[in-house]
Amino acid sequence: xxxxxxxxxxxxxxxxxxxxxxxxxxxxxxxxxxxxxxxxxxxxxxxxxxxxxxxxxxxxxxxxxxxxxxxxxxxxxxxxxxxxxxxxxxx
Numbered sequence: 001x002x003x004x005x006x007x008x009x010x011x012x013x014x015x016x017x018x019x020x021x022x023x024x025x026x027x028x029x030x031x032x033x034x035x036x037x038x039x040x041x042x043x044x045x046x047x048x049x050x051x052x053x054x055x056x057x058x059x060x061x062x063x064x065x066x067x068x069x070x071x072x073x074x075x076x077x078x079x080x081x082x083x084x085x086x087x088x089x090x091x
Contacts, residue, residue: 005033005037007057007058007061010041010057011057013027013031013033013038013041014038014041016031017038018042018045018046024038024039024042044057045057
């Protein structure tokens with residue numbers, strides 16, 4: 001099972017590497033994060049800095065949350081549609 005890290009944690013972790021000059025390897029050991037995860041966060045943050053049109057970590061998290069909510073709402077809508085058809089046939 002993978003851990004879930006807060007956006008603030010990810011920001012601080014990437015700041016250690018990008019602004020304080022700590023190596024990703026050392027930062028990952030100090031923070032108890034896999035080097036692959038930290039490297040991905042750093043790579044994503046570098047991309048965002050080079051292309052300001054990309055979503056920030058906060059925006060990316062909000063987009064992910066909204067997509068999940070949207071999928072749930074679509075499933076609920078489909079269930080209600082099916083129920084409407086079922087009960088309409090019973091009349």
